[in-house]
Every structure is written in C-alpha cells, then in structure tokens.
Amino acid sequence: MHQEMKIKAAAGILIGGLLAGCASTPTSPSAESPDPYEGMNRSFYNFNDSIDRNFFEPVARGYVKVTPDPVRAGVTKFFGNVGYINIIANDLLQGKGGQLVKDTGRFVVNSTVGIGGLFDPATSIGMPEHDEDLGQTFGTWGMGEGAYLVLPLMGPNSFRDLPNSASSMLLNPLTYLNAVVTLPLGVLNAVNTRANLLEASSIRDQAALDPYTFVREAYRQQREYKIYDGNPPGDGFEDYIEDKSDAAILKIY
C-alpha cells in the first residue's frame, strides 16, 4: 500500500515536473535558488506535515511504545537487507569494485546466517553497511541536484533523486510477492521508518525557526554528504576563516 502510494505519488510528480519543465529549466536552478518551486513545495510540505502530525507520528509513537527495541532493530535490519540489491547495483554503477564485493557478501551472509536479514553478523566480519542509491550515482556521475521538490506523502526530494523510489522498488524482491504479503509488510516498513525518524523530527520541532527551510537544507546537505561518502568538499566557510572578507561570505552560497 505504502509502496503503491509511493509509485503513484512519484508518477504524478514526475508528470507535473515534466510539464513545469516545459516552461523553465528546473534541472539547472541557479546557484542563488535551489528551490524554484518553493510555493508548490511549501503547500505539499504543509499537507504532509498535517497528515504526519495527525496520523503517522502518533502511530509511530504507539508502535515504539508497544514494540521492544530489539524487535524494532530487527525490523529495520530486515527491510535494510531486503533493499540491499539496490545498493549493490549502485556500487556497480559507481564503479566501486571493492565495495561491490563486500556488499554482495554482506547481502548473502545477512540473508542466510542473519536469518533473512533480521540480524547483522556481516558488520562484525568486516562487511559494514553502505548507503547508495540512484540519486547518489547520478551525483557521482557529475549531475547537479536539480530543483528541490517536496512530494505528497513522500517528503523531501529533488529532480536528481526522483528516480530513486522507482529503482529501489524495482530492485526490492518484496515488490514481486503477493499483495497479501507486501501490503502488511509495506505498512510495517512505513511505520518503522517513521519511528526511526522520531528523534530527527523532534530536533526539527525544537530547533527550527522555519521548519520548511530547515528540512530543505538538512536534506540537501545530507544528500551531498552521502554522494561524497561522508567527505564532502568544503562549504566555503574555510575561505572566510582564511581571509575574513565580505567577498568570501558572499561566495558561501
């Protein structure tokens, strides 16, 4: 159900985005504005936020209350493992040979010894978890992030990251099982994922002056961080520290 909604939402936005693209060039926003669709994005943000506050967040809190920590950790590991083929495929697309071998080993070990991915023995034998997806692959190929987007029910995204949902779904074995199995699993995955984000959303609620801007910038930075595997190039603050000039300040963005 969650996945079906994801597909529909992604298709709708893709079409909407393509139509909008006829009038402008959304895939190459100016450095000044990474968010040319801010008006539309804010409406979807508010829509998502009200559904989240009234439904997903309370459900996630209830789930955390009734589910012991180790069970939730197992659920997170299971969905992480079953989606790991997508990571292996993107290792290949990014030409990360060593990581590809380790990630394939990880998937095999955790699927078997780790009982269908519920446990993670692979990390302790030198095959740690990696995080790759198609958007990151496009990033490593040199594609710019494109316009920032907020998708209904799915949240923050960008033109570069838009195909992620489709690729991760197509490469997820659960997609090809009977709906009787995928439906409850999809709901569990959605609730568990939201539960894992409770800490992040409470930091947002506590710290943000404007939650929309806060989420947008956090999303964009985290994507950059992942593309560079945790070592993104400097953000310009070093240049200011170097010469303390107003010119350096203006170059940060």
Add this chain to the structure above:
Amino acid sequence: MHRRLQLVLPFCLLFLCALPSGATQTEAQATVEKLHNVLLETMRQGAQLGFAGRAAKLAPALAASFDFETISRLTTGRYWAQIPTDKKREFIEVFTQLSTATYAANFKDFDGERFATRAQEDKKSAQLIKTVLIKADGKEVSLNYLLAKAQGKWRIVNVVAQGVSDLSLKRAEYTAVIGSEGIDALIAKLKAKVASYGH
C-alpha cells in the same frame, strides 16, 4: 639500558622537532575534547542538575570552546555589515543563550554514550576535527567540528552532524528571516526559542 636510551633518543628528538606544526593541531583537538568531557559530565548529572543546572554548567564551557562572534557573522551572511553595532551585540548574546539552551535541552541524560576523535584535517587556515558520538549499542553519529584560531585560541565555528552543517542550516533560516522581516524580528524569534527550551 643505556643502549636502549641511545636508540630511543633520536626518535624523541625527531618527535620534538615535529611539535610546532603538531602543537596547533593538538590545541584544536583539545578544545573539542574538553567540550566533549563537559558534555559527558553534564549528561551524567543531567537529572539532578535539571535544565537550569545543565545550562549553568554548560555556559562557560561553550563560551570557551565556540567562537560565537564569527558564528554570528556567518549565520547572518551578507546582512551582517548592515546590522547596527548594538544589534550585533544583542544578536551575539541571544545566539549564545540559544546555543546553551539547545545543548542543555539535548544533553540531558547519560545512556552509556562516549566520544572518540577519529581524524584531524587542515582546511586552509582552519582545522577540521572529525569525531563520533558512540551510543551504547555501538551506533555512531559523526560529529565534525570546524575550528578557527582567534585571539590565540582555537575555537569551534561549525558543527556538522551526520553531514548536516549547523552553520548552513542556521544561515539559510536566519538570512531568510532578516530578508523578509528584519534583524529585530530574528532577534525576537531567537529569544522566544530560548524561552521555549526552558519549559
């Protein structure tokens, strides 16, 4: 024994020669690790100190380890030059209070966490200290600190948690508020935030 000393001595001398450049690195690292120690102490005494107690304990440690003036300059971006001096002072003051309140609210209890320094990199004249917060279950949260030297002391100007830069987040928010509503509105919003943390 003497022979051993003779063997070791040249290495000691080599190490001493290498100190001048290494010394500044150690200072930056010491700033971060000192802060981490105070954070751990505060977390351990979290419940008995209460919010006000934690804030009182953290305030001097944060003032010593962060360069709030440079941070204020960077979060307000191109608007800084236009802000009158008294407002700049007010902004720095409320920003310092906000940072203290944020730390006091978030580092409130101890659950077996520890910090570890992983690497140190030169970033032009700044230093990047890469650390992790390790939770009891072994999960790591990466915390990278950017430090600059001002008045002879290495102090923190940015914290990047799991790739999310605090300075960039605040800069995006603050410049948007100043641009649409002005510096007075921003100061008022930050004061309201500080007040909200205490409750």
